[in-house]
Amino acid sequence: GSIDSALEATRRGAxxxxxxxxxxxxxxxxxxxxxxxxxxxxxxxxxxxxxxxxGNSHPLQALIEQIHRAAxxxxxxxxxxxxGAGKELAAKAIHELSRRADKPFVRLNCxxxxxxxxxxxxxxxxxxxxxxxxKKHEGRFERANGGTLxxxxxxxxxxxxxxxxxxxxQEGEFERVGGKQTLKINVRVIAASNRDLQKEVAE
Numbered sequence: 001g002s003i004d005s006a007l008e009a010t011r012r013g014a015x016x017x018x019x020x021x022x023x024x025x026x027x028x029x030x031x032x033x034x035x036x037x038x039x040x041x042x043x044x045x046x047x048x049x050x051x052x053x054x055g056n057s058h059p060l061q062a063l064i065e066q067i068h069r070a071a072x073x074x075x076x077x078x079x080x081x082x083x084g085a086g087k088e089l090a091a092k093a094i095h096e097l098s099r100r101a102d103k104p105f106v107r108l109n110c111x112x113x114x115x116x117x118x119x120x121x122x123x124x125x126x127x128x129x130x131x132x133x134x135k136k137h138e139g140r141f142e143r144a145n146g147g148t149l150x151x152x153x154x155x156x157x158x159x160x161x162x163x164x165x166x167x168x169x170q171e172g173e174f175e176r177v178g179g180k181q182t183l184k185i186n187v188r189v190i191a192a193s194n195r196d197l198q199k200e201v202a203e
Contacts, residue, residue, distance in 0.1 A: 063090065071097035076169065078154075079192040087192040088152065094190060095148040103147030108140045111156035118161050123168075125177035139176065141168060145185045154191040155200070 006017040016030040070077050071094045079087045088107070095105045113121055120130075124139030140149055151157070157165070168174045173184050 067093050068097065070094055072099065074188060076188070077190045078197070079190065080197070081192075081194065083194045085194075087194075088150065091148075091150045091190045091192060095150075095188075098148070098188070100147045100188060104144050105148050105150065106140050106144035107150045107152065109152045111153035115158050118158060119164065120177050122161065123164065123174050123176055124179075126179040130178065133178070136176075141174060141185050141187055142183065144187045146187075148188045148190055151189060151191040153193060155193040155195040155197055 009017050015034045018026060067090060077094060079090050081087055092105060108121060110118060120137060122139050122141060124142055125133050125137045127133060127136050169189055172186060173182050175182055
């Protein structure tokens with residue numbers, strides 16, 4: 001158990017160095033830690049190769065673990081962070097690691113659409129529903145059916161539309177703007193915002 005031996009082992013890639021006589025609890029702890037490191041390394045390589053998220057910082061490792069935990073579930077996900085942080089990359093990774101990977105991944109930037117058109121973009125509209133609606137329009141929810149709808153900058157969504165969005169997420173049904181037929185859909189929603197939504201709700 002010399003220092004030289006420990007340094008040489010570490011230089012060659014050893015995760016830990018145990019001295020004889022070996023304590024079984026220490027062995028088990030080392031094995032658990034080794035498996036965790038190997039799992040994180042594997043997840044990191046997968047994320048880097050498939051989704052372009054590159055780095056080995058602790059925050060990125062934590063994010064990758066969260067992505068792998070969230071992906072196989074049916075949970076709605078909110079991704080927060082500053083503009084340019086890679087929120088859409090994270091959303092795409094969650095979709096592609098989920099059971100919906102072979103279904104559509106549809107995006108909508110809520111801050112880039114005029115307020116009076118957000119409802120139509122989300123839920124679609126019937127011909128004649130409003131001035132300029134000269135034909136039926138399929139909304140993003142319909143296009144994402146079976147897959148994932150990514151709502152970027154959801155904090156910019158007008159409040160009346162948020163009420164309709166809540167119904168779709170709870171009931172899985174909606175009507176197009178100007179329509180009477182209730183449409184059933186199965187869509188997972190992933191949202192993103194660069195604002196502190198919890199703070200805004202509290203205020």
